[in-house]
Amino acid sequence: MADALRQSAVAYAIITMDKDSLVTSWNEGARRLLGWSEDEMLGRSADMVFVPEDIAAGAPQQERATALRNGTAEDERWHARKDGDRFFASGLLMTLRDGSGGFLKIMRDRTEHLQAERNQLRHLEQMRSLAHAARTIMSTTGLKGTLQAITDEARRIIGAHQAVSSITRGPDWSQAVTATSMSDKYAAWNDYADRPDGSGIYGWVCEGNRTVRMTEAELEAHPRWRGFGGHANEHPPMRGWLATAFVGSDGRNLGLIQLSDKVDGDFDETDEAIIVQLAQFAASAIERAHADEERVISEGRFRAAVEALQGVLWTNSGEGRMVGHQPGWTALTGQTFEKYEGYGWSEAVHPDDVEGTVAAWRQAVRTRAPFEFQHRVRRRDGEWRMFSVRAIPVLDRDGNVTEWVGVHTDISERHQAERNLSRETERLTILNRVGATLASELDLDKLVQAAVDAGTALAGADFGAFFYNVTDEAGEHYTLYALAGAAREDFARFPMPRNTPVFKPTFTGESVIRSDDIVKDPRYGQRAPHRGMPEGHLPVRSYLAVPVVSRSGAVLGGLFFGHRKTGMFTHEHEQLLIGVAGQAAIAIDNASLYRASQREIAERKRAEEALRNLNETLESRVLQEVKERARTEEALRQSQKMEAIGQLTGGVAHDFNNLLTIVRTSVDFLRRRDLPEERRRRYVDAIVETVERAAKLTGQLLAFARRQALKPEVFNVPARVETISDMLRTLVGSRIEITTDVGCEECHVEADVSQFETALVNMAVNARDAMDSEGRLAIAVRAVDRMPAIRDHAGGDGEFVCVSLTDTGAGMAPEQLPHVFEPFYTTKEVGKGTGLGLSQVYGFAKQSGGDVAVESTPGKGTTFTLYLPRVNAPDDTDEVADAGEAIGEEMGRGRRVLVVEDNIEVGRFSTQSLQDLGYETTWAANANEALAILAERPGDFDVVFSDVIMPGINGVELGREIRRRHPGLPVVLTSGYSHVLAEEGRHGFELLQKPYAVEELSRILRRVTGRRRRR
Secondary structure, three states, X not given: OHHHHHHHXXXXXXXXXXXXXXXXXXXXXXXXXXXXXXXXXXXXXXXHHEOHHHHHOOHHHHHHHHHHHHOEEEEEEXXXXXXXXXXXXXXXXXXXXXXXXXXXXXXXXXXXXXXXXXXXXXXXXXXXXXXXXXXXXXXOOOHHHHHHHHHXXXXXXXXXXXXXXXXXXXXXXXXXXXXXXXXXXXXXXXXXXXXXXXXXXHHHHHHXXXXXXXXXXXXXXXXXXXXXXXXXXXXXXXXXEEEEEEEOOOOOEEXXXXXXXXXXXXXXXXXXXXXXXXXXXXXXXXXXXXXXXXXXXXXXXXXXXXXXXXXXXXXXXXXXXXXXXXXXXXXXXXXXXXXXXXXXXXXXXXXXXXXXHHHXXXXXXXXXXXXXXXXXXXXXXXXXXXXXXXXXEEEOOOOOEEEEEEEEEEOHHHHHHHHHHHHHHHHHHHHHHHHHHHHHOXXXXXXXXXXXXXXXXXXXXXXXXXXEEOOOOOOOOEEEEEEEOOOOHHHHOOOOOOOOOOOHHHHOOOOOEEEOOHHHOOOOOOOOOOOOOOOOOOOOOEEEEEEEEOOOOOEEEEEEEEEOXXXXXXXXXXXXXXXXXXXXXXXXXXXXXXXXXXXXXXHHHHHHHHHHHHXXXXXXXXXXXXXXXXXXXXXXXXXXXXXXXXXXXXXXXXXXXXXXXXXXXXXXXXXXXXXXXXXXXXXXXXXXXXXXXXXXXXXXXXXXHOXXXXXXXXXXXXXXXHHHHHHHHHHHOOOEEEEEEEOOOOOEEEEEHHHHHHHHHXXXXXXXXXXXXXXXXXXXXXXXXXXXXXXXXXXXXXXXXXXXXXXXXXXXXXXXXXXXXXXXXXXXXXXXXXXXXXXXXXHHHHHXXXXXXXXXXXXXXXXXXXXXXXXXXXXXXXXXXXXXXXXXXXXXXXXXXXXXXXXXXXXXXXXXXXXXXXXXXXXXXXHHHHHHHHHHOOOOOOEEEEEOOOOOOOHHHHHHXXXXXXXOOOEEEEEOOOHHHHHHOOOOOEEEXXXXXXXXXXXXXXXXXXXXXXX
């Protein structure tokens, strides 16, 4: 039997070998296929038919090991002939049943089949080149080329200076620009491909599969537009913007295309409709490009799967009945011998394929011809798979069939790919035909019929129709315009569709309706007489309706499709028909415009005359309107400015008059000679306390205005919060519980410590008053990697430390939140707050490079969150040095001070005060005089003490000049307020804020002069 099988099957190479892979027999088919004769190969290794790289990789040994383990091993690979040529073959290796441990190998040349598959794919590429704009897109191979074709066609058709196509990369919707098309105007940006976009607005388009048309101003004002960061100077201009998403057949976003700078004006509705149509073609092309890439990977998986488990070898008796144990068939189908015996194997074949399979098999048995067939087989897991079947008869010496040897090969993926290829080719042909018709036809009847026919074919519908939207006042009148798959007489006896819940979304343009079974849809039969389709209506179960919307937004009508069976329409059909509806809308608009243009010609002269009259007066009217608007806006701004100034000055006057009243009253009492010492000390303390309150008030005003010269230093926020917590508990009272939650142990910022603590106190006092001195105050410290958008500011990335204070108070109404940081704005009763506490928090935060946010719900409390930029921890040695310098006597004996002050009273008072503390003082009235004294008496002074605000050279400029001329001479500055300090900083000089205590002045002078002496 084996010898007959080997010699008669010349279309197959049949080789037997011993356990060491040495050839023991070699049939005629092997000689024809491989080139060696049997005499040449007997006793030689069968491995030499493998190509060298497979031999090196150990493929022959792996194949034999698989056969020994499973009984059979299949492969599809390239092999080598005697003359060195290569060919592609499918092979089956099985163990011999004679107990020798040898093997039987059957090979078939599959080179032509492989070439046929490649030719079929090449044919598809040729089909894609037939359409105009769509054909250009569809004919391009590869994702890169496809996107470039899309981009070029979009810019050419729309008439824009630039177009960019992007594909989605990753779950965050970031975009990789892969294709650009620029006019000569923007030729400098032709190499922009493959750079990141840097903007969140592209992700916004892709998240919602949006179509967006914006002016430049609207684009820049959009909350998702963030510019381009480090690429700002590399990105082309974006004046006027039109963008739409690429949407896949399953509704998944694939990317987007955007155009900017239209050549002849602004983008309009027509441009938007065209780009949407192009995007639909483009999405199909992009999916196809992705699929081509995936198919290469899938084919590799398929071959591996075939080698592992998808090939089944079986034998039948000479009469064509399955006998004996068939382990491969059992492994595939799960059938036992009792089930598959005889013709029982046919029960595993799909019911629709059984009759053809059995008939073809009996014909092959009768004629003793090789059997080739394709049918579906149910695997043991219940899945139906498509198999290619090949069986050959084994003949004895007399030519009688002794048995049949067959192989089932799983070709499901290839079969599905061929079906998809055929379906895609058919769809491209239909789209090409309908696109050409709709683009060139101006006859309304013909173009509507073409759209209905194309939609019916693309959806595989039994029926298709277009109903024209000519509703009456009740919305009850729609007219049948075109039909496919049915005769017009079938509808003649039925009334036209009414504005029912099923039809309304289509005729109002609200949405597409797709139902797997319309008679079970909850909207079906909701209008009297509640029967749904009238008796005798065409049998419709699957239902798909797409509105046809004009570029003006008017609903022209609807495309309706039906099928007798349920569940026949998919999301892919929906997307295809949306595209057809869009093309139909444009074509109907064009036809209508053509008709209207004929009527318009007769009225053009009258319109032109009216336009000339309008233009003669238009310019003067526009100028007058612009001037009037400017005057109104200026008056409004002036009114708002005066109102703010009035509120500010009124609040400042009120608080300062209160403080001056205390000072004046205390001074009057101090002038009395008979005033007891105890009361004298009380009035002196009152004056000191009032001065401190006045200084604090001005500090809050300057902090709000961001004009205060802060004294920044690096400190650890959690440690400072813990330090001040005890003071806050005393401040808010025992009935308020304070909790702290520190999310980072080392969170450093660079800011004015005093202002930071004042900000915490102000927020805590505000919380205390909101809770009426009873409740819970939670303080939390966190490190964050960005500051969120606050009020009109977009926020941004970076390291920040945020301190949040959350109370359980009454909360604030939404309309109050925008005003809480305004100076003298307060929701408290008269006498319970100045309205400057939160404005100080705001000013301190902004001047320190951060911000403050507020969230509040009436009745549920308020949260204030202070954001400050995070910095690295300071060097411990610097802190130790500073601490050491702060130690020392308050007396100034032996220290010489040059006092620079233009105000006579302040200068005289400062020098006298310092002399009283033991300092030797010299007074200069301005910076020039001070420089002259230093030039005449170099080395006579230990320190220079100067005011900042002076005529001519100010204190900061004087300090820089002293630093240049007299290195090492310390300079201490003093100021109550200076825009120079607020805008430029202290430039490394010590700063003493006015008003100051003379002891504080002496302490600073002592410290800086002490440093100099230690050097």
